[in-house]
Amino acid sequence: MSNQLEKFILATASTTRVKLLNNAGLVFDVIPADIDEGKIKTLYKDETADFVAQKLSDKKAEAVSEKHPDKLVIAADQVLVCEDQLYSKPSSLSEVKTQLYKLQGKPHKLISAVSAAKLGKSFWRQSDAARLVMRVLSDNFIDNYIEQGGEDLLGSVGGYKIEGPGVLLFDEVEGSFFTILGVPLLHLLAFFREQKILLL
Numbered sequence: 489m490s491n492q493l494e495k496f497i498l499a500t501a502s503t504t505r506v507k508l509l510n511n512a513g514l515v516f517d518v519i520p521a522d523i524d525e526g527k528i529k530t531l532y533k534d535e536t537a538d539f540v541a542q543k544l545s546d547k548k549a550e551a552v553s554e555k556h557p558d559k560l561v562i563a564a565d566q567v568l569v570c571e572d573q574l575y576s577k578p579s580s581l582s583e584v585k586t587q588l589y590k591l592q593g594k595p596h597k598l599i600s601a602v603s604a605a606k607l608g609k610s611f612w613r614q615s616d617a618a619r620l621v622m623r624v625l626s627d628n629f630i631d632n633y634i635e636q637g638g639e640d641l642l643g644s645v646g647g648y649k650i651e652g653p654g655v656l657l658f659d660e661v662e663g664s665f666f667t668i669l670g671v672p673l674l675h676l677l678a679f680f681r682e683q684k685i686l687l688l
Contacts, residue, residue, distance in 0.1 A: 499552035499563035521548035541601040549605035570596035584647035616672035618663025
């Protein structure tokens, strides 16, 4: 017998998020949201990183919910901020290199937001932040890291996946591992229990 009473839609193209929710035993359909993230970031460029992450998450949930209004839609997004600069997923391996040079030796924050929508409108949202300190990296290390990681590095903001060799980049990590991977999962599970989607 399942602990889950209602199936939902996860609005994501992220294999990491799908895996996280699968590992939690949740049952859902995956429908990636088609939104212009760059446009949203430009529109809210004067807002806090937390606000931007939440807005991206809301817009993803709403975009899919408009097409499936009777279903509960869950979406998540993540932004990286370092020295008040917002980072996006790198578009090339040379951009991965640039981001690593900028982030090394400094603390940065990963902010993950999650939203729930029905009838085309977000009605619940939550976010969480983690703090990471990247160590000072040698040129050789960066080159080897990029060569080994390849195109896979383009799938993550900051050009790293901490659940893999990306952990070698860091001196300090503070915060939820789920948040670092892109979903404030414990907040989401609490929401599911409140909404009677999961048994208490």
